[in-house]
Structures are given as C-alpha cells and as structure tokens.
Amino acid sequence: MLQLNQIEKVFYEGTPDERKALQGVDLTLNEGDFVTVIGSNGAGKSTLLNIIAGVLFPDFGAVSIDNREVTFIPEQKRSKFIGRVFQDPMAGTAPNMTIEENLGLALGRTKKRSVLRGVNARKREEFQELLSSIDIGLEDRLNTKVGLLSGGERQALSLLMATFTKPRILLLDEHTAALDPARQELITNITKELVRKHQLTTLMVTHQMDQAIELGNRLFMMDEGQIIFDANAEQKANLTVEDLINEFQNIRGKKFDNDRAVLSS
Amino acid sequence: MVEALYGALESGLIYALMALGVYLTFRVLDFPDLTVDGSFVTGGAVSAIMIVNGSDPFLATVLGGVAGFLAGCITGLLHTKGNINPLLSGILMMTGLYSVNLRIMGQANIPLLNESTVFSVIGSWWTNVNADEILLKPFTALGIDHYAPDGFLVIISMLIIVILIKLLTDWMLQTEAGLALRATGDNIRMVRSLSANTNRYIVMGLGLSNGLVGLSGALIVQYNGFSDVNLGVGMIVVGLASVIIGEGLFGTKKIARTTLAVILGAIAYRIIIALALRVDFVDASDMKLITSVIVIGALVLPHWWKQTKENNRRKSKRKRLNENLGANEHASAKSD
Numbered sequence: 001m002l003q004l005n006q007i008e009k010v011f012y013e014g015t016p017d018e019r020k021a022l023q024g025v026d027l028t029l030n031e032g033d034f035v036t037v038i039g040s041n042g043a044g045k046s047t048l049l050n051i052i053a054g055v056l057f058p059d060f061g062a063v064s065i066d067n068r069e070v071t072f073i074p075e076q077k078r079s080k081f082i083g084r085v086f087q088d089p090m091a092g093t094a095p096n097m098t099i100e101e102n103l104g105l106a107l108g109r110t111k112k113r114s115v116l117r118g119v120n121a122r123k124r125e126e127f128q129e130l131l132s133s134i135d136i137g138l139e140d141r142l143n144t145k146v147g148l149l150s151g152g153e154r155q156a157l158s159l160l161m162a163t164f165t166k167p168r169i170l171l172l173d174e175h176t177a178a179l180d181p182a183r184q185e186l187i188t189n190i191t192k193e194l195v196r197k198h199q200l201t202t203l204m205v206t207h208q209m210d211q212a213i214e215l216g217n218r219l220f221m222m223d224e225g226q227i228i229f230d231a232n233a234e235q236k237a238n239l240t241v242e243d244l245i246n247e248f249q250n251i252r253g254k255k256f257d258n259d260r261a262v263l264s265s
Numbered sequence: 266m267v268e269a270l271y272g273a274l275e276s277g278l279i280y281a282l283m284a285l286g287v288y289l290t291f292r293v294l295d296f297p298d299l300t301v302d303g304s305f306v307t308g309g310a311v312s313a314i315m316i317v318n319g320s321d322p323f324l325a326t327v328l329g330g331v332a333g334f335l336a337g338c339i340t341g342l343l344h345t346k347g348n349i350n351p352l353l354s355g356i357l358m359m360t361g362l363y364s365v366n367l368r369i370m371g372q373a374n375i376p377l378l379n380e381s382t383v384f385s386v387i388g389s390w391w392t393n394v395n396a397d398e399i400l401l402k403p404f405t406a407l408g409i410d411h412y413a414p415d416g417f418l419v420i421i422s423m424l425i426i427v428i429l430i431k432l433l434t435d436w437m438l439q440t441e442a443g444l445a446l447r448a449t450g451d452n453i454r455m456v457r458s459l460s461a462n463t464n465r466y467i468v469m470g471l472g473l474s475n476g477l478v479g480l481s482g483a484l485i486v487q488y489n490g491f492s493d494v495n496l497g498v499g500m501i502v503v504g505l506a507s508v509i510i511g512e513g514l515f516g517t518k519k520i521a522r523t524t525l526a527v528i529l530g531a532i533a534y535r536i537i538i539a540l541a542l543r544v545d546f547v548d549a550s551d552m553k554l555i556t557s558v559i560v561i562g563a564l565v566l567p568h569w570w571k572q573t574k575e576n577n578r579r580k581s582k583r584k585r586l587n588e589n590l591g592a593n594e595h596a597s598a599k600s601d
Contacts, residue, residue: 053458075457075458076457076460076461076462076463077460078460079457079458079459079460080460084458086454086458090452091452091454091455092455092458093452093455094447094448094451094452094455094456095451095452096447096451097444097447097448097451101444101447102448104441104444105444105445105448105456105459105461106459108441108444108445108459108460108461109459109460109461110460113440113441113442113444113445113461114440114441114442115437115440115441115442116440116441117439117440117441118439118440118441118443118444119439119444161459162458
C-alpha cells in the first residue's frame, strides 16, 4: 500500500557540504505492516520519513500510497491520510489550546474544516472515551491547556491525535527518545495498543535496538541512505541485538558505529 | 469632566474594533502586523470618499472594512508566498498604503461635516423616537441627571455593533476553522501535520484582522467628521496598548473573556488619555509619547515586579539562614 521507488535525495548538491541522504531506496509496505527502522545518525531515517510525509520532495523516484502517486503532493494535503508523531513532545500539540481543542483540531484532518463548532457535546463525549482508553487520567482534564501537561502526557496525546482518525500510514520519528525510561515504556505500550486497535500501517524510527526488535513485524536497518537489511516477521522473531550488530558488520564490513544506540537494556 | 469620560467611552467603543483586529494578529496568529497604520486610514478613506460622493453611509462603512480586509490579505500573501518576514511585510504594506490612501482620497483631508454619515442617519431616527429622553429617565429618577451624557446615540449604537462583532469573533475562533487558525499561531508545524493549509489561515487571519481595523477607521472618520491621511500614525501602538491593558486588567482565561478584555482595554486606554489631557502641561501632541510610555510600562513593569519580588524573597531567606547559622556557631563556640 505504501511504495517507494528508487528514491534519491541529495542535500546541498554541488557544494563541499554535499550529503547523499537517500540513495535509490525501494520499499513496499503491506497493509497492516508495523516496521521499525534503525540505523546510525545520518543514515537517512528522518529523510525517509520526511519524504513519505511530503515535508521533502525526492530528487528522483516516486512515492505512492494505495497505488496513487503522491510524490509531489505537499505535506498539508498528504497529512489527510498520514499521521505523525515527532521526537519533541512539544511538537505535536498546541500548548495554548485545551486538550479537547487539540483533539478537535486532529479530528478536522480527515475533511475540510467547516464553520461548525470545533468541539461540541457529541465530540466531547467521544474525546472523553478516547482519552479513557489510554488510561493516564487525561479524560478528566479536557479543559486543561496542553502546555501544562508533562512531556509524557503530551506525547501520549500527540500519539492519540495522530492515530484516532485512522490514517492510512502512521510515522513515528523516535517518538520516545526524549522521555525517561518509565515514560518510554508507557508510550511504547500505548503505541502498541493504538496500532493494534486501529490496525495501522506503521513506520517507526528508533535508536533503541531492543525496542526495534520488540515492536512490529518487520525491521529495516539503514546505512548511508540505503536500506541494507530487511527482516521479515519470521526472521525478526528470532533476532537479538547481537545478531543485528553482526549482521551490520557482515553487510558493511565495518563496525556498527552509533554512540546513541542503546544496545541493551 | 463627565463629558470627557463619555467622549472616551464613545471613541473607545469605536477603537475597540481596531483593538480586536490587533488581538487577532498579535495574539491569535502571533504575527506582529504593522499594516494597521495603513489599513485603518484605508477604511476611513474609502468610506469618506464614498460618502462625499453621495453613497449610502452604511454601504460606505462596510466597504471600508472590505478595503482593510484586502490590504490585510496582501500582507499575508507577502509573508506566505513572498517569504518576507512578518514585521517587514507589514511595514512595506503600511508604507505603500500611505500613497494608496492619498490616491483614494485625492487630497490629504476630507471634511464630512453636513454629510450624511452612519451616525447622522441613525441620529434622525433616534430623535424621532425620543430615545434620549427615554434613556435619560433612570438618571433623572436617581437624581443624577447632570452625570448623564449629552446623548446616547453613539454609545448605544456602537455598543450594539461591538457586542455583535465580539460574539462573531468568539464564535469564529471556536469553529473547526477557528481552531486551526489559533493553532497556526500556536504550533505551525503541528497544524501542517494535521492537514491544514497554514498559508491560507495566515492570509485569512490577517484579512479579517485588517477588515476590523478598516471598519473601525471608517466609523472613526464619520464620528470625527473628517478623514485625514495621517490618522493612522501610531495606530498599531494604540491597538497594542488596548490589548495589553485589557488583558492585564481583565484577564485572558477564555476566548470570550479575552475579547471582552480587549474591548474594555480600548475604552480604558481612551479614558487614560482623556485624563492625561486634563493635566495642565500635557498637550494633545504629547499623546503619542504617552501611548508609547503606557505600552512600555505595561510590558516592563510586570516583569520588574516579579524580579524584585523574587530578589527580596531570596535576600530575606539568605539573611534568615545566615542568622540561624551565626547563632549556631555562637552556641558551639560557647560550649567549647
């Protein structure tokens, strides 16, 4: 359902700072795939997500979703059917608006925004139910401004906002990286639950190998703008962190170099 | 004195529309829009030239607002499509509009005395139904009739217009589109990731804001009885003063509360100016300086106040703990 064909992206082309971010990336995601993506800094993970989301346009190659080419459709149009959660917990919510207003805003993603009330009694009830489902006490704080929530709470809300309209694709960009271990686990669990509930096709970038192994049914390893390893569900079930590091060395003939990767936990 | 206060109330209500416009850009969109200095006059110029040419004053007033709306949209396009910094887009529009306003008016000043304005049209109906007499009754009954205004016409008609527009603004900011507009000023990246065209919201927001500013200009011109090309100088600061004073005095808890605060702020600002003018050595030409000082004060003082409080708290705590420490040392020295 998501298809990338020979995607190339070069930054600062023709200057001394030239950086090849993506080099001929091909990938196909099937309906309901939950793919985790690992790789060192500069491997092209974020560029990949940005190209799928429409924040960046590729130099060459095509992106299609549900057999429809969307390569040059801008982000604000594409996000109708793409949900996204960023690494920064502050990025996914509007701090000076209330929880229910933020949810109302997310609800508006699927259609043209009208001059009807953004939050009415019926929607409020629906929001309350949604918030109860993630069970962190936000359902009683519908009128709290989001800026007063903790980072973990804001990230949980961002996750809910990105998923409850059932987007065709969910993109998670290291969305647990800025949180403490306890909150990381919480957000990881909520992610698992929401993806399962809405059966979302998901692409999740992470720096934590154990998380990448634990979650999802497929795993990509990226390096120097290419997907160098694609583990299917069967392979992934038996993978260990060590296997991954060995695999990298076999393919690349060099050591897995990433000071941010958490090798064990 | 009483008369001056009623005068302040009247013009405050008219300027409140402009202040609401400034609130929309400055606070809601987080876009410091200087177009206001120009679009205020554009609204006034369009209505004045239409009125002296015999148009219906109500139509002239509405088209004054439309002219402001268009000016605001152009500022928005300069910023979104032209990638020009917000402040600079406003300054460029403000400067350009000065010439446009002169072109519209054909001369630097248009007198509207003896022309049929919104207020004179409502006024003739007003006298027919003896509205002033009816409204004066409660004052007479309480024996305070010499505290009553000379006429209620402007106060009542503007009160109705301002309340109407306030309610419309409150409603607009709560709609689905309104939520997206507010979020655009709050977290623009997020709005894009939620499938909203932020450029469109910025352009529309600036248009609506300057529409209100133009409407305010059209009404002020008819209230003053003349239109002048320099009417808008420093208008953005007056708008900011109203927003900041209003928010400081009356709070910002909810949208409806904030828009009310902005309206009351505009009136409070006019009252402050009216009172300042009664001080002997203050001239009318000092008003711009006074306005700037008010805004500077409203921005700086709360910050100073907070810092001084924190410093004092720390000082007294240090002193207390030092004294305790000293007493303990003293005690231990004795026991040695």
